[in-house]
Amino acid sequence: MDHRFLKVSWDGRVGKIRLHRPEVLNALHTPLVEELAEVLERMDQNPEVRCILITGGDRVFAAGADIGEMADADSVRMLLSDQFAQWERIRRIHKPIVAAVAGYALGGGCELAMACDMIVAAETAHFGQPEINLGVMPGAGGTQRLTRAVGKARAMEMVLTGRPISAGEAWEAGLVNRIVPLENLELEAMKLCREVAAKAPIALRLAKEAVLKAFDTTIADGLDYEQKLFYFLFSTEDQKEGMRAFMEKRRPHFRGE
Numbered sequence: 001m002d003h004r005f006l007k008v009s010w011d012g013r014v015g016k017i018r019l020h021r022p023e024v025l026n027a028l029h030t031p032l033v034e035e036l037a038e039v040l041e042r043m044d045q046n047p048e049v050r051c052i053l054i055t056g057g058d059r060v061f062a063a064g065a066d067i068g069e070m071a072d073a074d075s076v077r078m079l080l081s082d083q084f085a086q087w088e089r090i091r092r093i094h095k096p097i098v099a100a101v102a103g104y105a106l107g108g109g110c111e112l113a114m115a116c117d118m119i120v121a122a123e124t125a126h127f128g129q130p131e132i133n134l135g136v137m138p139g140a141g142g143t144q145r146l147t148r149a150v151g152k153a154r155a156m157e158m159v160l161t162g163r164p165i166s167a168g169e170a171w172e173a174g175l176v177n178r179i180v181p182l183e184n185l186e187l188e189a190m191k192l193c194r195e196v197a198a199k200a201p202i203a204l205r206l207a208k209e210a211v212l213k214a215f216d217t218t219i220a221d222g223l224d225y226e227q228k229l230f231y232f233l234f235s236t237e238d239q240k241e242g243m244r245a246f247m248e249k250r251r252p253h254f255r256g257e
């Protein structure tokens with residue numbers, strides 16, 4: 001299938017998506033986000049895909065929502081266009097998603113990276129929420145995910161000044177998993193994806209769900225939830241295979257059953 005704003009490929013069990021709208025620094029206009037949601041949903045349904053990588057270009061991951069698309073909008077048009085419905089589709093993807101970020105991840109670009117489950121950053125990466133400079137504020141999770149990731153003080157400063165942080169600051173703040181030289185970005189991100197992709201798919205799905213649950217529940221409810229998912233995994237073939245393989249001192253072969 002042809003894609004207009006994405007380059008899509010497969011590398012073993014990893015589905016790779018490259019944002020590709022270079023003339024506007026991968027600005028995330030509605031058709032791009034729609035296409036991204038569609039491709040992610042297809043990969044989520046495809047049993048061959050066990051982990052997903054989202055990346056951009058060497059100079060920019062994504063420079064945010066498309067300002068040209070929004071400049072003349074009014075509140076009613078914004079409300080009725082319901083553009084964040086596409087972001088909600090992305091939030092509902094069950095498979096692990098890794099973002100590989102080089103250069104600018106600004107506004108919606110930073111929000112997209114944060115909507116992924118892990119972030120591998122090139123040394124050149126910059127993360128920011130500059131919407132305040134446009135007279136607005138983040139709208140795709142920037143005030144919520146950023147605050148949970150880096151804490152109130154840093155999030156306030158980033159959102160209220162619009163000033164981006166470097167890859168090093170993002171790592172210190174706990175926003176990214178690791179920093180790598182630009183030339184190794186895809187290699188290192190793929191290494192992480194392959195490591196994840198080798199695990200049991202149903203356990204991956206439920207483990208992702210349980211970690212995300214920690215962000216919107218009490219500790220008691222979260223622990224109950226975790227236990228139920230844990231017990232459920234004992235009805236999978238992969239649990240039998242994983243534990244048998246350990247006892248037999250061999251590598252497990254997970255089939256997602």
Ligand code: CAA
Pocket residue numbers: 023024025027028063064065066067068104106107108109111130131134137138139140142
């Ligand atoms: N939307 C639309 N077009 C964009 C864009 C965006 N977010 N970011 C860059 N572009 C376009 C520029 O208009 C320019 O187009 P032309 O060549 O036709 O003039 C082209 O991409 C190259 O950009 P620059 O010339 O500005 O490149 P630069 O290297 O000088 O600067 C930059 C790079 C610092 C990223 C700068 O482009 C910039 O500040 N971009 C805007 C970042 C921003 O404000 N993002 C937040 C958007 S709002 C949002 O995301 C809301 C939300 O929460 C959902």
